[in-house]
Amino acid sequence: MKLNEEHMRDRFCVAAIGYRQADTEVRGMFAVDADMNRQILAAAKTAGFKSVFIVSTCNRTEIYGYANHPHELAALLTRFTKGTVGEFIHHGFFKQGKDAMHHLFRVAAGLDSQIIGDYEIQGQLKQAIAMARAADLIGPIMDRTLNFVFQASKKIRATTLLSSGTVSVSFAAIEWLQQKVNPWPMKALVIGTGKFGTNVCKNLLHYLPQLQLHICNRTNEKSEELAAQLQAGYLPFDELAASLNAFDVIITSTAAPEPIVLPQHFVPGKQRLIVDLSVPANVHKDVAKIDGIEMANVDEISAILEQTIARRHMEVPKAEAIIAEFEQEFYEWLHTYKHTPAIKLVKQHLAGWARQTGCEFSGAATTANPEVDALLKQTVNNLMVNLKHKSEKGCHVIAAYEQFLNHPALSVEAS
Template identity: 40%
Template sequence: MDTPYFKNISNFYVAGINYKKSDASVRGQFAINNDQYQSILQKAAEQGLNEVFILSTCNRTEIYGFAYCSYQLVDLLCSETVGDMETFKNSAYIKNGIEAIEHVFSVGAGLDSQILGDYEIVGQLKNAVKFAKEQKFVGAFTERLVNSVLQSSKLIKNNTELSGGTVSVSFAAVQYIRRKVVNPSSKNILLLGVGKIGRNTCKNLVDYLETTNITLINRSPEKAHELAGELGLHAASLDNLSEEVQKADIILVATNSPEPVILKEHVEHSGDKLIIDLSIPYNVEEAAQHLQNVSLVNVDELSKMKDETLKMRLAEVPKAKAIIKELIQEFEEWCEMRKHVPMLKALKVKLKELYSHPHYTKATTTCPKTIDTHIQRVLNETAGKIKIQNQRGCQYIAALNDFISTRN
């Protein structure tokens, strides 16, 4: 599957589920951690697939890559998830060719995010591709595609207000607390998990609630202590989780554990608790969610919050789509030119052979550097003509004729 004829837009697929057709409990069944990701890539290699990557966030799980058919990718993904293929298919969307390309651009721009313009997706996309690249599952096509998507995302961020204002899942959590809790700065707040979403949530808590009455717990304790020191907060060990949960009035969960970290035994008979679960899958045990003293909010509920910032972002969508359209066109042109690489390589070899032919006596007196420059000029001119009008065979012959005529 390394041939340029297979690795073209028509054989590129994306299959996934997101917040539009599945709730957080279903999405949680298909969340992918790094161990599962690596296992899927190993299975892909066994099937002859070598350009694949997976994006798994609180809003979506998507698998991208070249395949003979979409269900080859779906089968790979579901082979490692808690959820089965039938459940996935009931909520899945499958895109192919240019539609799949357009989808990657929309995701990277935040147009497909649960909160419109949420820029956190850019970092998540980079990490997803970085992991695949480390496993040698990123080829020229994927590299160019993702770079184009990131370029598009940057242009949209710098030239529109699509990501303007302060709206994200982490900020929505703080907005919820401000609206629902009286005098929140006086409450004991516990934050579990200080990854990217956890860090952003923590900084928003400090900035918008104007409080440092926050305790951080993380699986890697040094990260919690580092952030606590930076912001003047408290840090505690995971071993003291039960004690800290007992003391907390507000608990925010931003972990990526495959199993619940907040259990029924942690929160029952311990006073009223507001728990905001930012994790997929849920990291609060179901039995704990239904206790009378627990009020639980998840990412889907937070994402329904609307304000003037979101209205402003909606007005910026046409500008963002115009930028995407231009970058997609450039990417399509690059893909088209890739088809001509074998011919251009063959032309380069033939030109070098002609230079060394006895008929061209000047070749013995011409500087090698000048020869290379001349050959490169012919190649560039031929590539330019191909870009204007696709006549590969004719242009190959024309290039040779032009070369011969200039040497006579």
């Protein structure tokens, strides 16, 4: 079988729809859950595809594979989605060859994420690939492709600041507090048990374990339930006003239309930290004027995120340079891979000639003689290096034969 480097490269395709092309409603028409993913993979196997995988998140649905055209992948995907192939073609985008490859490198690195540097996408990619591998739909070329992709992503994460810092308001609040709280035990209160407040509570317990956490909510049952779940203290809402002065750290995250934390709730002079993550504000603006209180609102906390995003954008050129490095290594490997049939044939011939020297073989390409094994491996490696840098296949094969056959390890002793 003749392997053509350009043909292999140009058959790598992606059909995709993401947050840049479509809103949540349209993206939802092409969302793929685990069961649907398995159905698509089974259909791909039946249709004769050799390598296909689908990654579907809240921000994107993308199907990668080796095909004649990306529309083949779109047609495969939309056999199982609510949205039609026509709608996918209208809202989505399609890449092939080097463009598709570069897109995958950028996705894995977090460069294409809605929040730049988001590393969660790599885990989602690996899950998608694991499903495809289980369906026997990750062929040898795709497997090596992904190896280079994840190596690039790993180096970007290790050597750049692309994924550094916090990118959620709830965690940014924790980051702000980490710079200011004392290492000894302090009483902390979180007001609000919605999704946002719950995340704050969990992050407080994880990152600031010295805080003695208490939870309060307008609906007492919700705060009591969360407090029990997290093994935290519970404060009934009707005791809030009388209890606020006892806390060192207060974080608010409720939908209250008016401030519920007021200046008269505090005695001046005590050092305390207050974070108001609510819109409209839960903490009266005059609370910040009380002696001993340091306060931050949602805009000030969000500024931390803006600084993080700005730092991440400054790292993009470094990340792109790393991607270019690994793309080049991949294409060099692909250039060598096209010689695989010839290399296998040479290996078989060399092994056969080694048998004629009297070496006992344990397999097609190994012998009972470690010296001959090492020679066989070295000869094939040298051939691969020569084929990688020069195109005179016949000359290199002849040289490999001569190198191998003239080695003393293959000389036959007179009987």
